[in-house]
Amino acid sequence: MASNSPAPEGIELQEAPNAGAWGEWNPTEDSARPPRGKHRVVKQRGGLARSSTVLGVGVIAAVGASGIATAQDRPQVAISMPSLPDFGLGGAGGDGQHADAEGPAAGAEAATKTGIIAQQAAGHADAGATLVGRILQQAESQESAADAQNRAQAERAAQEAAAAQAKAQRETAQKEADDARVAAEKEAKEAAEAKAEQERIAKLAGSYSLPTSAYTLTSHYGDAGSMWSSGYHTGLDFAAPTGTPVKAVAGAKITSAGWSGAYGYRIVLELEDGTEIWYCHLSSMSVTSGSVGAGETIGRVGATGNVTGPHLHLEVRKGGSTMDPLAWLESKGLSV
Template sequence: MASNVPAPEGVQIHEPPTAGAWGEWNPTEDSVRPVRGKHRVARQHGGLARSSTVLGVGLFAAVGAGGIATAQDRPQVAISLPDLGSLPTLLSGGDTGTASAVRDAAAAGTAGRTGIIPQQDDQRADPGEALRNRILQQAETQQDAAVAQAVAQSAREAQEAAGQEAKAKREEALRQAEEVKTKAEAKAAQEAKAAQEAQAAEAEKAKAGQEQAAPEQGTAPTSGKYSLPTSAYTLTSHYGVSGSMWSSGRHTGLDFAAPSGTPVKAVGTGKVISAGWSGAYGYRIVLQLEDGTEIWYCHLSSMSVTSGSVGAGETIGRVGATGNVTGSHLHLEVRKGGSTVNPLTWLTSKGLNV
C-alpha cells in the first residue's frame, strides 16, 4: 500500500518490492518493541502516525548498525539514512525526547558501519572510575590529615617530655644547692663553735697559769704589810711623762703592762671606798689605806671586791683595757691629800722591788 506522505528533505524512500517478490511485511505490536521501553500514542501528522515514523527510522538505524538486515531470508534492501540534522524537522511537534532517541540510534548505526565508537565525557564513559578516583582522593586526604595529626601529637608529647625533664633538672639543682648550703652553714657553725671553745680554753689556761705564777713572781711585802699590785708585768709609761694622751698633759701614774685577766692585788691593808666605771679610767677601784693614802687601780677588766676591808696581797680585780687605753695594762696612781705622787718612789719606800 503506497503512502501519500511526502518524503522529508534529505530522505530517500525506496519502495519495497512487491508482495509477489518476498511478501508483504507489516510490523505488529508483538514483533516491534517500543523505543526505550516507552509506549507512545500515535498522533496523525500528514496522514501518517508519528510513532510509525519513529519506529521506521529506528529500524533503519538498527539495520545500519548491524550491517545486514534479513527478514525471512529475503534479499537485502537498500536503505538510505536521513540527514541527522533534518530529524528535528522531521519529528515536528516539540517532542525532543523522541528526537534524541532517534539521534542516538542513528549515531549507533553509523558507528557500527564505520567501526568508530563515539567519544563521551568521562562521567558518562565510566562513572565507576570517577567514583573510584574520588574515593581514592578522599582517602588520601584523610590519610594526610591523620599523618599531620600524628606528627603534631608527637611534637606536643616531645615538648611536654622536654618541659618535664627540664623542670626535674631545675628542682634537682635547687635541692642540691640547698643541701650544699645547709652543709656549709652547719660546718661553719661547728668551726665557729670549736674556735670559741678553743679560745675560751686557752684563756682559761692562761688565767690559771697566771694565777699560779703570781705568788711565785710576787715580791713579799716588807714587814708583811705591803705587796706589789700585780705580777708578770712590764713597766711602760712612768709618772710625769708628758703627752697628748693625758688630759693634764702629763702622766699621773705608773703603767704595769700585763695580759688581760692578770690578777690585781691590794698593796696594803685598807678598805675599798669606790668601785665602778670612771670615764677615761675605765673600771676603777679606789683603795684607802690605814694612813689615808689612796691607791687607784684603773682600766680593769673586772672587779672582785667593790667594798669592804681587804688585806695586803688580796686579789681585788683583774688587768684589762677599758677606758682610754692603747693596750691591756694596769694604771696605778698613789694620792696623798688629794695630790698625786710618784708610784714607783712610794712602792720602793715601802720596801718593794718594783
C-alpha cells in the first residue's frame, strides 16, 4: 500500500526521470535538517559517514505522519549507501550511538559478523586446544624418552655391576685355584725332596760311619766358656773310655797326623769334596798317612792336650771355617 501522507517537513523527494519511478535520493545537510528542532544535523566525522547513519536518515524520509510507505504501488527507492570500513564501533552513528532501524540486511550482516567472530573464536579455541595437545604430547613424549633413557642407564649400570661382580668372582675363583695349585705343587715338591733326601741318606749310610762307639755327647758346637781359647766350643765331644777305637767317617786321605798343642794328638782327614775332619786328644794313632775307608780304625780315645777327661773332640771344617759336626753327620744319614 502507498501512503498519502505528505513527506515530513524539510524533506524533499525527487522523482526519477522515468515516469512513475523514484529517483535516487541523496540527503544533504540542508535536506536532513531536523524539523521543529527535534533532530540534529548529522555530520560526517573526518569526511566519512557511517552506513548506519545514512540508512537511518533514509528510513526517516520514508516514514509518513500516518504510517510506513510500502513499495507495492510504486518502485522501490534506490538508496545509495557508501561502503565504509567497520572501525569496530559495532554500527554506531556519528554520535557514537547505535541506529534504531538497521533493517534485515544489517541484522543479517551483524549476524554474519557475529557468526564469523564466533567461528574465528572457535577456530582460535581449536587452534589453542590443538597447540596445548601438541605441547602435552611433546611433553609426554619427552618424559617417555627420559624414562626410557633412565631405564636404559639403570639396565646398563646393572649389567656393568653384574659383569664386575662376575669378573671379581672369576678372579677370586682363579686366585683360589692358583693358590691351591701352587700349594699342591709346593707340597708335591717338598714330598719329592724329602723322598730324595731319604734316598740320598740311605745311600750315603753305607758310605759314612760314626767316629766312635759307646760314647756320650758332653759339649756341643757353639757352647760358650773360658776353657776354649776362642770363647766357644768349635767341635763335638764324644766322651768315652780311654782306648776306645776311633774310626774314619768316610773314605779320605790323611793330610796330617801328630802332636798339635792344646789338641793333643790329632789326625786330619780330607774328603773328596774338600771337607776336613779333625780327630783330637787321641791317646794313640793307628794310621798316620795314606788313604783310609769309611769305618776304618785310625786311633784311640785319649786325654792328651787341654782336656778335663778322656773324650774324642771332632771338628768339621770346610774352606777354613768350622761347622756343626752333629748337623753334618746327620746330613750324611747317620744317627748320632
